[in-house]
Amino acid sequence: MPAFWRIPRSTTRVTERAGSRTAVALGAVLTAAGYVLTALVHDAVATFVVWQVMIGAGNGVVLATLSTYVVTRAPADAVGISSGLFNTARAVGGAVSGATLAAVMAALSSHVPGVATPVTGKAGYVTVWLACAVLAIVVAAVALCLSTRKSVRTRNPSRAGQRPRRRSGTPGT
Incomplete structure (x- = not known):
């Protein structure tokens, strides 16, 4: 369990050393690897849990880094709006992808004698895990x-990119 507490610190270090692009890409690749391994080797609970931890760690790196990326590149007067839009897009994306993957699993379900509702077989789960891996690679x-360009924070958006004005009475005026 103590290793889980190191993930946020590791994310910060990777982002500081390699940059946001690399951190997001590495997190997404870790997530994709976890999904592929889940699709291929899922017969034992212990291995399934290990793959899910990989997926969770990779997703954590992606989401933490993207949240920071969005907020640090937003103009100073739009940080709240940018953060809200990011979180809304994340929630909508999760809902749409969840519904889509549920539809895929329903399409791959079959009727089992003696069971009232259709049952999704192994093919349904494997298809969904592989679809998630493809999305993570995307x-x-x-x-x-x-x-990789840093944003210029400004309080007055109309003066963005302009040199700061000198105050009267200061040396050099």
Whole structure:
């Protein structure tokens, strides 16, 4: 259990050393690896738990880094809006992907004699895990397109990119 407490600190170190793009890409690749391993080797509870920990750690790195990325690149007067939009997009994305994957599992379900509701077989779960792995790889690829440019924070958006004005009475005026 103590290793779980190190993940946020590790995320910060990776982001500081390698940058946001690399941290998001690495987290997404870790997530994809966890999904692929889950699809391939899921017969024992212990291995299933290990793969789920990989997925959770990778997702944690992606979400923590993206949250920081969005907020640090937002103009000073739009940090709250940017954070809210990010969280809304994350929630909507989770709902849409959850519904889509549930539909895939329902399409791959079958009727079992003696069971009132259709049952999703192994193929349904494996398909969903592999679809999640593909989506994680897409996230890794998109992460490599993130801007590395730091934003310029300003209190007055109309003066963004302009030199600061000198105050009267200060040396050099």
